[in-house]
Amino acid sequence: MKLFTIFGNPVSHSKSPRMYNKCFKFYNLNNYCYTRTLLENGEDIIKLFKKLKILGASVTVPHKEWAYRLADEVRGIAKEIKAVNCLILEDDKIVGYNTDAEGFMESISEWKYSSVLIIGAGGTAKAISMMIPDAHILNRSKNRLKDFTHTTTYTWDNFTNKKYDLIINTTSAGLSDDNLPAPKELLESLLKNAKYVADVIYHETPFQKLAKKYNLPIKDGSDMLVYQGVLQFEKFVDFKIDKKEVATLMKSVL
Numbered sequence: 691m692k693l694f695t696i697f698g699n700p701v702s703h704s705k706s707p708r709m710y711n712k713c714f715k716f717y718n719l720n721n722y723c724y725t726r727t728l729l730e731n732g733e734d735i736i737k738l739f740k741k742l743k744i745l746g747a748s749v750t751v752p753h754k755e756w757a758y759r760l761a762d763e764v765r766g767i768a769k770e771i772k773a774v775n776c777l778i779l780e781d782d783k784i785v786g787y788n789t790d791a792e793g794f795m796e797s798i799s800e801w802k803y804s805s806v807l808i809i810g811a812g813g814t815a816k817a818i819s820m821m822i823p824d825a826h827i828l829n830r831s832k833n834r835l836k837d838f839t840h841t842t843t844y845t846w847d848n849f850t851n852k853k854y855d856l857i858i859n860t861t862s863a864g865l866s867d868d869n870l871p872a873p874k875e876l877l878e879s880l881l882k883n884a885k886y887v888a889d890v891i892y893h894e895t896p897f898q899k900l901a902k903k904y905n906l907p908i909k910d911g912s913d914m915l916v917y918q919g920v921l922q923f924e925k926f927v928d929f930k931i932d933k934k935e936v937a938t939l940m941k942s943v944l
């Protein structure tokens with residue numbers, strides 16, 4: 691059996707097993723199986739990868755930075771983002787990659803915008819910020835903002851309200867709680883001037899519910915999930931895939 695998994699905490703909500711197992715089946719990879727693994731301590735990620743004899747893994751909240759630090763080698767954009775969302779066993783090495791940024795950009799490819807605010811400053815925010823470097827960053831606390839020296843950053847306390855075409859929520863607020871990613875009044879002042887809203891969480895969050903009141907086009911994280919997944923799937927199987935076909939298959943099980 692060739693084993694793949696997703697490491698996260700929480701992880702029970704993850705739709706990844708359905709997406710990848712559907713595609714393994716489509717390609718007749720009958721001895722391939724993708725599971726969920728609840729990982730409490732990110733420091734154990736590589737130890738567990740080896741212990742479970744896994745060939746490839748997706749990495750989600752809050753372990754992407756641990757995966758970056760502990761992988762034997764990190765390649766591509768993950769080196770700049772300093773976060774890994776995909777680990778692959780290549781020869782004897784566990785190699786880390788990041789497919790989130792490309793996946794997100796593909797998901798909003800039809801929108802036209804000139805000013806962007808990213809809410810959140812974690813791994814996903816870093817990934818998206820690599821692709822939209824002039825986007826401003828708004829985060830709950832100060833510490834993670836030190837990773838965004840190339841652009842303007844704010845905490846809730848010093849945010850000077852501006853007009854942004856596109857507002858992107860990259861925080862985990864609303865993932866498994868009822869939190870908004872910033873104070874309600876602050877969000878309302880942003881939403882009334884915005885053209886588009888994107889949220890990387892793939893179920894309806896309190897933020898998306900609030901944005902709906904402003905009749906804006908809203909993307910939840912499903913398309914990003916699919917497109918970053920297509921890129922990971924190609925690494926898992928290590929042969930050229932039809933990306934459109936794999937995206938359609940993955941969407942069919944969401």
Ligand code: NDP
Binds near residue numbers: 793832865871891
């Ligand atoms: P990180 O743990 O790296 O960062 C989390 C960020 O969220 C931090 O900026 C943190 O702020 C902020 N945050 C957490 N809770 C709250 C809250 N209650 N209010 C305001 N801000 C909060 O997470 P990631 O960047 O890896 O992931 C973030 C989200 O992106 C997750 O929900 C994940 O599921 C989703 N995701 C979706 C993908 C998709 O394919 N659709 C792909 C990748 C991620 P602070 O610094 O103050 O702690």
